Amino acid sequence: MGIRDIIEGKKYWRAHVARVKALPPDYRIVYEEMQKYLFKVGPIELSEGKLLPGIVDFFEEGVASGKGVLELIGPDVAAFCDGLIKDSPTYADAYQEAISAKRRAAGQ
Incomplete structure (x- = not known):
């Protein structure tokens, strides 16, 4: 990763944060909890950079349609997040897989 990539990444993140700050307070609070x-x-x-902007897109559409944030996601923020990532491997999954592979290799 070169300096240009770092600078572009910071610009992208700042623009993303500006979009979040432009959301109504209830949406912003829920977004921050989701994050x-x-x-x-x-x-x-998450490191691919598509999930969080996708949530902001979804929230902006909800604002434009006049819906409250809980109308969009329901009352349980964690359950909504789990639904978004249900088929996505996590770092915990990758770590557990690595440990299991080491144990299998050590047992042979």
Whole structure:
């Protein structure tokens, strides 16, 4: 990763944060909780940079249609996030797989 990639990444992230800040307060609060949860759970695809902007797109559409954030996602933020990443491997899954592979290799 070169300096140009780092600079572009920062520009992209700043633009993303500006979009989040432009959301109504209830949407922004829920987005921030979702972001914390997803960073904690650690789906591998989070680093690809598509999941969080996709959530902002979804929220912007909800705002434009006049819906409340809980009308879009339901009352359980964690359950909604789990639904988004249900088929996505997490870093915890990858770590567990590596440990299992080492145990299998050591047992042979």
